[in-house]
Amino acid sequence: MSRIELKIASTPEQVALASRCIVALCRGIVAAEHVHEIELAACEALNNAVEHAYRMRLDGIIVVEWEVDSHGLNIRVHDWGESLPAECLDRALPDIDPADLDSLPEGGYGLGLLNALMDRVDYRTGEDGRNTLSLFRRFEPAPGPRQDAGMPGPGDR
Amino acid sequence: MHIETSERNGYLIVAVQNPRLDARIAPDFKSAMSGFIAQGRRHIVLDLSRVNLIDSSGLGAIVAALKHMNGAGTLSISGLRDSTLTLFRLTRMDRVFELFESADDAVAATPGTPQS
Numbered sequence: 001m002s003r004i005e006l007k008i009a010s011t012p013e014q015v016a017l018a019s020r021c022i023v024a025l026c027r028g029i030v031a032a033e034h035v036h037e038i039e040l041a042a043c044e045a046l047n048n049a050v051e052h053a054y055r056m057r058l059d060g061i062i063v064v065e066w067e068v069d070s071h072g073l074n075i076r077v078h079d080w081g082e083s084l085p086a087e088c089l090d091r092a093l094p095d096i097d098p099a100d101l102d103s104l105p106e107g108g109y110g111l112g113l114l115n116a117l118m119d120r121v122d123y124r125t126g127e128d129g130r131n132t133l134s135l136f137r138r139f140e141p142a143p144g145p146r147q148d149a150g151m152p153g154p155g156d157r
Numbered sequence: 158m159h160i161e162t163s164e165r166n167g168y169l170i171v172a173v174q175n176p177r178l179d180a181r182i183a184p185d186f187k188s189a190m191s192g193f194i195a196q197g198r199r200h201i202v203l204d205l206s207r208v209n210l211i212d213s214s215g216l217g218a219i220v221a222a223l224k225h226m227n228g229a230g231t232l233s234i235s236g237l238r239d240s241t242l243t244l245f246r247l248t249r250m251d252r253v254f255e256l257f258e259s260a261d262d263a264v265a266a267t268p269g270t271p272q273s
Contacts, residue, residue, distance in 0.1 A: 012181035019210075036210065036240035043212045047180050098252040101228060106221045109213035109248055116247050 003067040008046075010053075010060030010079070015046040018064055022075065025066055030073060031140060038073065038137060041117040044110045045077045045133050053081025053131060072119070072138040083125045084133075091115070158185040162193075165264045169193060172204035172260070178215035186215070190222035199230030202263040206236025211244050223254070235260045 006021055008014035022042045026035050046062060054060035065076040093112035094105045114121045120136040159174040171193065175182055193201060203219065205211070211219075223232045233255040237245060245251040257263040 012179070016177060016179060016181055033239070037243060039210055039240075040212060040244065043179060043210065047212060047214065050180070093248055096249055096253065098249070101224055101253075104220050104224060104253065106217040106224070107213065109216060113213060113244070113247060 001067065001069045003065065006064045006066070008062050008064070009058060010050045010062055010081075011058045012050065014062075015043065015050060018046060018062075019043040022064070022066060026073070029068055030137070034137075034140075037117045038075075041114055041135055041137075042075055042077075044113050045075065045135060048084070048110055048133060049077055049079040049081065049131075052084060053079040055082065057081075072136055075135045077133045077135075079131050080129055081131065083131050084123055086123075089121060089123050158182045158189070160186070160189060165260075168200045168202050168264050169198045170202045170204055170260045170264070172206070173208050176208060177210045177212075178205070178208050178218075179210060179212045180214040183214040183218040187218040187221050190218070191225055194222065194225050194230075199226065201226075201230070201232050202257075202260050203232060203234045204236050204260045205234060205241060206238070206259070209238065209240055211241045216244060216248060216250065219254075220250070231255070233257060233263045233266070235263045 004025065006018050008018050019039050019042045023035055023039045026038050030038055042064070046064070049060070049062045050056065060079060060081050063078040065074070065078070067074040088111055091111040093116060094108055096105070097103055114135060118135045119138045122134040123132070125131050161172045161174060163170045163172070171190070173186070178186060226232055235257040236259060237256060242251070245254070245256070255263070255266070257266070
């Protein structure tokens with residue numbers, strides 16, 4: 001198991017830096033074509049702490065845990081600000097009507113994106129007031145010469 | 158924020174130079190776009206070919222610009238990479254905006270004529 005913790009202030013600059021660190025950590029561990037999805041998810045989880053937990057205050061503390069085990073990648077974002085209402089966690093992406101411009105939402109995509117990008121999203125508040133937004137992404141099986149359920153390869157015919 | 162603008166065949170091409178259009182950049186980006194629209198620019202191509210990551214704040218700012226045009230003009234998007242196209246597909250914004258491979262392709266489209 002590999003694990004590292006990053007501690008940052010609740011500023012957009014630090015969020016950008018932390019998500020770049022997460023990208024660097026994921027290279028070689030997450031399939032290259034999926035690294036940007038992890039970066040976007042990490043960015044949204046961190047933005048959530050900045051915007052909702054700390055309400056754009058710049059002096060909040062955010063701790064990001066990055067952990068890889070045999071099942072997949074875990075990213076946990078801890079803050080000590082305001083807690084999210086429980087119902088927010090199940091939020092899906094807004095159902096938009098492309099023909100109705102006025103109805104297009106300018107926000108509210110963050111948690112829906114997390115749910116779309118990650119295999120599991122969990123949120124809890126501890127007795128010490130610490131909020132933890134946990135993201136889990138399962139590792140995809142490494143491509144091998146034969147996949148039982150996969151399409152037949154050229155050598156299988 | 159760093160954007161470069163150019164003009165071609167009646168289109169204003171707005172090329173974002175920052176690698177991330179995120180919460181840090183979104184407010185300035187939104188005001189810059191509002192400024193162009195307030196100047197009467199009605200056909201804008203947003204060139205995102207240098208942008209590696211757009212988060213929900215950046216997306217919100219792009220949507221705000223489209224709404225600001227109030228249906229009187231076109232805001233098309235060019236140069237999305239795999240990483241930024243994911244966001245447009247997941248949020249179904251690929252059905253709201255006309256997407257082009259390059260700013261040249263967007264300019265080649267007739268202003269105001271939706272492409273299938």
